[in-house]
Amino acid sequence: MEVNIDLAKCTGCGACVPACPFGLLEVVDDKVQLKEGCTLCGACVDACAFEALSLPAVMETGAAADDSRGVWVFAEQRRGVLKNVAYELLSRGRELADTLGTGLSAVCLGHEVRDVASLIAYGADKVYLVDSPDLADNQEDFLTHKMVAMVRELKPEIVIAGATALGRSFIPRVAAILNTGLTADCTGLDIDTGKRLLLQTRPTFGGNIMATIICPNKRPQMATVRPRVFKKAAPDAGRRGEIVKLDFRKEGVIARVKLLDSVDEVTETVKLEDADIIVSGGRGLGKAENFKLLAELADVLGAALGSSRAAVDEGWIPYSHQVGQTGKTVCPRLYIACGISGAIQHLAGMQTSDIIVAINDDPNAPIFQVATYGIVGDLFKVVPRLIEKLKNG
Amino acid sequence: MNIVVCLKQVPGTTEVKIDPQTNTLIRQGIENIINPFDTYAIEEGVRLREKHGGKVTVITMGPPQAEAALREAVSLGADAAVLLSDRAFAGADTWATAYTLSRAVAKLQPCDLIICGRQTIDGDTGQVGPEMAEMLQLPFIAYVSRIEEIADGKLRVRRMVEEGHEVMETTLPAVITVSKEINVPRLPSLRGIMKSKSAAIPVWGVRELEVDEKMVGLAGSSTQVIKVFFPQRVHQAEMLEGDLDTRVDTLIDRLRSARVC
Numbered sequence: 001m002e003v004n005i006d007l008a009k010c011t012g013c014g015a016c017v018p019a020c021p022f023g024l025l026e027v028v029d030d031k032v033q034l035k036e037g038c039t040l041c042g043a044c045v046d047a048c049a050f051e052a053l054s055l056p057a058v059m060e061t062g063a064a065a066d067d068s069r070g071v072w073v074f075a076e077q078r079r080g081v082l083k084n085v086a087y088e089l090l091s092r093g094r095e096l097a098d099t100l101g102t103g104l105s106a107v108c109l110g111h112e113v114r115d116v117a118s119l120i121a122y123g124a125d126k127v128y129l130v131d132s133p134d135l136a137d138n139q140e141d142f143l144t145h146k147m148v149a150m151v152r153e154l155k156p157e158i159v160i161a162g163a164t165a166l167g168r169s170f171i172p173r174v175a176a177i178l179n180t181g182l183t184a185d186c187t188g189l190d191i192d193t194g195k196r197l198l199l200q201t202r203p204t205f206g207g208n209i210m211a212t213i214i215c216p217n218k219r220p221q222m223a224t225v226r227p228r229v230f231k232k233a234a235p236d237a238g239r240r241g242e243i244v245k246l247d248f249r250k251e252g253v254i255a256r257v258k259l260l261d262s263v264d265e266v267t268e269t270v271k272l273e274d275a276d277i278i279v280s281g282g283r284g285l286g287k288a289e290n291f292k293l294l295a296e297l298a299d300v301l302g303a304a305l306g307s308s309r310a311a312v313d314e315g316w317i318p319y320s321h322q323v324g325q326t327g328k329t330v331c332p333r334l335y336i337a338c339g340i341s342g343a344i345q346h347l348a349g350m351q352t353s354d355i356i357v358a359i360n361d362d363p364n365a366p367i368f369q370v371a372t373y374g375i376v377g378d379l380f381k382v383v384p385r386l387i388e389k390l391k392n393g
Numbered sequence: 394m395n396i397v398v399c400l401k402q403v404p405g406t407t408e409v410k411i412d413p414q415t416n417t418l419i420r421q422g423i424e425n426i427i428n429p430f431d432t433y434a435i436e437e438g439v440r441l442r443e444k445h446g447g448k449v450t451v452i453t454m455g456p457p458q459a460e461a462a463l464r465e466a467v468s469l470g471a472d473a474a475v476l477l478s479d480r481a482f483a484g485a486d487t488w489a490t491a492y493t494l495s496r497a498v499a500k501l502q503p504c505d506l507i508i509c510g511r512q513t514i515d516g517d518t519g520q521v522g523p524e525m526a527e528m529l530q531l532p533f534i535a536y537v538s539r540i541e542e543i544a545d546g547k548l549r550v551r552r553m554v555e556e557g558h559e560v561m562e563t564t565l566p567a568v569i570t571v572s573k574e575i576n577v578p579r580l581p582s583l584r585g586i587m588k589s590k591s592a593a594i595p596v597w598g599v600r601e602l603e604v605d606e607k608m609v610g611l612a613g614s615s616t617q618v619i620k621v622f623f624p625q626r627v628h629q630a631e632m633l634e635g636d637l638d639t640r641v642d643t644l645i646d647r648l649r650s651a652r653v654c
Contacts, residue, residue, distance in 0.1 A: 040618070165552075168535065172527070176527035176528055181615030182487065183616060206514060208623070209622070212621075256563050257533070257563045260562055262560075263559070276653075326511075328555070334654065368630050371630040374631070377637065382637065
C-alpha cells in the first residue's frame with residue numbers, strides 16, 4: 001500500500017517533493033509521481049495544499065478500543081532498588097491520568113523492593129506490588145507472563161515503561177502477546193482528550209524527524225520512554241495511595257532464559273544518568289590519554305564523564321560512558337561538551353540538558369546550535385584554564 | 394546449525410543534514426544500505442556457521458529493491474536469502490513486521506538461532522526482535538555483546554545493560570539481538586561477490602507465507618503515524634568572546650550565576 005494520489009487535484013507544484021523523508025516523490029509532466037517504497041508516513045499529505053494526497057483508509061481490526069481505564073507505569077527495580085525512570089514516568093503519568101480523569105498505578109515486580117511507598121509520593125494512586133523471590137532477577141519470561149496476565153485482568157488504557165535494556169527487551173513481548181501497538185523511545189506523551197488517545201511523539205532517523213503516533217483501536221496503548229526524558233516532580237510524602245499486593249506463581253510459566261552472572265562496569269563514581277553535571281569528550285580529544293584532562297575537570301565540578309560515539313568507537317573510553325541515540329539519554333543541569341562536533345545522534349541524547357557549554361575549535365560545529373554558551377577555541381587551552389580558575393576561585 | 398538473520402534495508406542517513414532554509418532533509422546522494430546494526434548480525438551468523446557448520450539464511454521484508462541488501466549479505470557470507478515482499482506488507486508497524494518475519498522463520502524450520510541487529514537506524518525502535526521472538530514462542534535475549542558458548546542445545550551469551558553486563562543462558566532455538574560490540578564485520582570476499590550475483594532469491598508474499606492480509610502491513614498495524622515534523626531548533630547560543638582568560642572568566646560567571654558550579 002502507498003499514499004493515494006488524486007491526479008485531478010495535483011497541480012504539479014512540487015511542494016510534497018521535499019516533504020517526503022524518503023525522497024520518493026517527483027514531478028513529471030506537471031504531475032506528482034511516487035516511486036516504490038512508500039511507508040505511509042503521511043508527511044507529504046500535510047505538505048499538499050490541494051488535498052491531492054491522502055492515506056488509504058485503515059481497515060478496522062476488530063478488537064476496538066473498549067472500556068479500559070487507567071494509566072499504568074512499570075516501576076522497574078534492580079536488586080530491590082527502584083530506578084529513577086519510574087519516578088520520572090509517574091510524574092508525567094500523573095498529568096496524563098489527570099487529563100483523562102482516571103487513576104495512575106505503578107506496577108512493581110520484584111523481591112523485597114525497598115521504599116515502594118515512594119511510588120505514591122511521586123503520583124501513583126495505587127501500587128500493584130508483586131513480590132516473589134522468583135522475580136528478584138527480573139527474569140523476563142516471568143515479567144512478560146505476569147504483565148500480560150495483569151493487563152488482561154485489570155484493563156489499563158495506557159501502559160508506559162522505561163526504555164531501559166530491560167524495558168526495551170520485555171515490553172515488546174508483552175505488546176506482541178496482547179496484539180497491541182507499542183511506540184518506542186517516546187520523547188513526548190500527550191492526550192487527545194476528545195478521542196481519549198495517547199499522542200506518542202518520538203524521534204526517528206536519528207532525531208532528524210519527529211513522528212506523532214497513535215494506537216486508535218487497541219488497548220492498552222503502550223509506550224516506552226528513555227530515562228531522563230521526563231523530569232521527576234517533587235515528591236509529596238503526604239500523598240495518599242494504596243498498595244495492592246498480588247501473587248506470583250511460576251508454575252505453568254516456562255522460564256527459558258537464566259541469569260548466570262551480573263557484572264557492574266560503570267567506572268565513574270557518579271552514574272551518568274543521575275549526574276547533575278556531565279563533562280563529555282569527543283573526537284577532538286585526539287587520544288585516550290586526553291580523557292584524563294576531562295576527568296580532572298569532572299573531578300573539580302563533581303561531574304560524571306560522558307563521551308560521544310566517536311570517542312567510544314576509537315576505544316578511548318568504555319561504551320557505558322556514551323551519550324546519544326545508541327548510548328544514554330541524559331538531562332543534567334550542566335553539560336560541557338569538549339571536542340564534540342555534535343552529530344544529530346549525539347544531540348538526541350543530551351539536548352534537553354538545562355545548560356549546555358560547547359568548547360570546540362570549529363565555529364561551524366553543530367554542537368553550537370544547541371549550546372547555551374559557546375567557546376570557539378582549542379580545548380587543550382580552554383579546559384586547563386577552566387580547571388585552574390575553578391580550583392582557585 | 395541453521396541460523397536465520399533478519400535484516401532491513403535503510404536509507405544511509407547518518408550523513409543527513411537539515412537544509413536550514415527549507416527545514417527539510419538534504420537527501421542528495423543518499424543510497425540504500427543494509428542497516429548498520431544488522432551487519433553485526435550477519436557477521437555473527439557467518440562466524441557461528443564457520444565454527445559449528447550449517448547454514449545462514451538472511452531474510453528481509455521490504456520493497457523489491459530490498460533484494461540488493463540480501464545480495465550484499467550473500468557477498469558477506471550468507472548461504473541463502475529470501476525476500477519478503479508484497480504490496481500488502483507496506484505500511485507495517487513493528488508488530489506487523491515482526492508477524493511477517495515470524496511467519497517466514499516458521500517456514501524456514503528447522504532453525505536453531507535467529508539473529509537481529511539491536512535496532513534500525515531509521516525507525517530506531519528495537520522492537521521487532523523481541524516481538525518476533527514472542528510470536529515464535531522462542532526465548533529471547535537482547536543486546537548480546539558476545540556469544541560465549543553454544544553446546545548441548547544451549548546458548549550462553551553476554552549482554553549489555555545500563556550498569557554493565559549480564560551473562561545469560563538459554564535453550565535453543567532462540568532469538569537474540571546483537572550490539573555492535575559483538576564483532577567487526579568483514580568486507581565482502583571476491584568469491585562472495587561472485588556468489589551474490591548468481592544467488593537465486595525467492596520472493597515470498599502473502600500467498601507463500603499463508604498469512605491473513607489483515608495481519609500484515611498497514612492493516613495489521615495497531616499504530617498509526619498521524620504527524621511527521623522536523624524538530625525545531627530556534628535556539629541561539631551565546632558565543633563567549635575575548636581572549637582566553639576573558640572567555641573562561643565569563644563562562645565561570647555565567648555558570649555561577651546559574652548556580653550550577
